[in-house]
Amino acid sequence: DVKVTQSSRYLVKRTGEKVFLECVQDMDHENMFWYRQDPGLGLRLIYFSYDVKMKEKGDIPEGYSVSREKKERFSLILESASTNQTSMYLCASSWDRSSGNTIYFGEGSWLTVV
């Protein structure tokens, strides 16, 4: 079974703190994604990566950065957390660049910024 693991399920951080959200996949997937999920807004793509050290902005990259030093790991970084970044963050991965392949999601990381 494909497994996408988000190490932190629940976090509470203070405004201005630097936050790291980690994601690991165990199936040698090339593509990895970070989404945020908000009620009434659905899922919105923050950043994605199609290879090690490669990254592309999604639809809402402001306030976020990412790191992919190893193929299996994709980190989302909030340089200075703000209350409007309180959300559920979903990591996902998929095989390669061809369309039609299934995207696998992690269980999510609930982040509260106070």
Place this chain on the structure above:
Amino acid sequence: AQRVTQPEKLLSVFKGAPVELKCNYSYSGSPELFWYVQYSRQRLQLLLRHISRESIKGFTADLNKGETSFHLKKPFAQEEDSAMYYCALSLNTGFQKLVFGTGTRLLVSP
């Protein structure tokens, strides 16, 4: 611009009733559409994709390019179908970038 619209936030039906979750899309390219489902306390997972033309858990969805729709249907709803459903559009960028709708919560009552 590409967009996926799910007009209903909540759809409430009784067990055994037919279900139709609406999805409309806007995309100038050749669309590839998916339905994802999230059951309570579970991760988001693929339910079905239009290119497979399959039926999963009794659900089907037909791509109608004329109406730019990809509605999800099931003739007889079951309580275990209660979940959050997201329609998603894959952009032909080669990176499987998905654009999601805002989701519809399906509640099936006994």
